[in-house]
Amino acid sequence: MSRYHWTPPAITDPTTQRDLPDYHRRQITSLLCELAPAADGRLAILGAGPCNDLDLRQLQVKWPHIDLVDRDSELVRQGIAAQTNSSTGLHVLQQDLLLGDNEALAPSTAPRLLVPEVGQSFLARLKQTRWDALRCDYDLVASTCLLSQLVHQVIDAVGVDHALFIPTVQALRQRHLWLMAQALRPGGQGLLFCDFVSSETLPDLFRANPENLPALLSQALQENNFFHGLNPGKLLQIAREDTELQACLDQVQMSPPWVWFTGSLAYAVVVIKFTRRSSKAPT
Numbered sequence: 001m002s003r004y005h006w007t008p009p010a011i012t013d014p015t016t017q018r019d020l021p022d023y024h025r026r027q028i029t030s031l032l033c034e035l036a037p038a039a040d041g042r043l044a045i046l047g048a049g050p051c052n053d054l055d056l057r058q059l060q061v062k063w064p065h066i067d068l069v070d071r072d073s074e075l076v077r078q079g080i081a082a083q084t085n086s087s088t089g090l091h092v093l094q095q096d097l098l099l100g101d102n103e104a105l106a107p108s109t110a111p112r113l114l115v116p117e118v119g120q121s122f123l124a125r126l127k128q129t130r131w132d133a134l135r136c137d138y139d140l141v142a143s144t145c146l147l148s149q150l151v152h153q154v155i156d157a158v159g160v161d162h163a164l165f166i167p168t169v170q171a172l173r174q175r176h177l178w179l180m181a182q183a184l185r186p187g188g189q190g191l192l193f194c195d196f197v198s199s200e201t202l203p204d205l206f207r208a209n210p211e212n213l214p215a216l217l218s219q220a221l222q223e224n225n226f227f228h229g230l231n232p233g234k235l236l237q238i239a240r241e242d243t244e245l246q247a248c249l250d251q252v253q254m255s256p257p258w259v260w261f262t263g264s265l266a267y268a269v270v271v272i273k274f275t276r277r278s279s280k281a282p283t
């Protein structure tokens with residue numbers, strides 16, 4: 001199932017969005033606040049975008065240093081301005097999080113790289129991605145519904161019919177988790193928020209309640225009704241079992257799902273939580 005084309009929801013002051021179910025923003029914000037250390041915490045939020053799913057004022061109270069990372073830094077600045085007059089502790093970092101500084105491909109202009117050699121070169125570059133704008137000493141790194149965007153860029157660049165499409169998505173998932181871990185101090189924590197199916201193919205998401213949501217989603221997963229490469233069970237398995245990730249991730253857990261309402265669409269979301277190992281995993 002292909003990924004939707006995400007358009008940022010209109011930026012408004014979240015406190016005035018009384019009509020919109022606000023659970024997603026509260027869920028992300030409260031998890032980020034709960035994990036703040038007692039002092040001097042450093043937080044990185046990947047794919048911060050318009051910050052619609054963050055309560056920046058609450059985060060500013062708990063986190064003295066917050067790096068808001070996105071390839072679209074203007075969108076992040078607009079998101080900040082919509083929520084707060086105070087930029088205390090907030091830092092906007094522009095970084096492409098797919099290919100790093102490796103000639104990032106803009107989805108709208110990307111050619112479809114069906115030529116095998118070009119697909120190979122994309123895959124090789126992806127495996128070497130670095131996030132140079134980020135430091136390596138964060139207490140918490142949160143990737144906020146970004147992975148689905150990155151997979152979509154692979155779809156645009158490589159195409160689902162390319163022989164290297166699946167290996168490329170596999171490499172992307174692994175590299176994303178690995179780079180999150182590298183950005184953490186030993187003992188720091190990672191949160192991978194992942195939207196994996198939308199109301200476009202699962203309209204019942206709009207009517208779901210906490211009681212019937214797990215059954216609805218498990219049926220959707222059985223029917224392969226999820227975004228390419230974003231089956232949450234598979235993501236959890238990779239985070240727990242990939243050899244390179246095992247060496248740096250510990251205590252990997254997944255939350256129950258919830259629904260993110262963005263107005264015209266609803267998305268099912270889970271979060272995978274992990275701790276960066278302080279030392280190498282036993283071999």
Ligand SMILES: C[S@@+](CC[C@H](N)C(=O)[O-])C[C@H]1O[C@@H](n2cnc3c(N)ncnc32)[C@H](O)[C@@H]1O
Pocket residue numbers: 006009047048049050051052053054069070071072075095096097098099144145146149150153
């Ligand atoms: C679905 S949004 C995340 C939700 C967002 N936090 C919000 O408040 O609505 C995805 C964000 O990822 C960013 N993004 C997409 N592709 C990216 C890339 N290759 N590198 C960095 N950021 C990217 C987009 O600019 C967008 O802001």
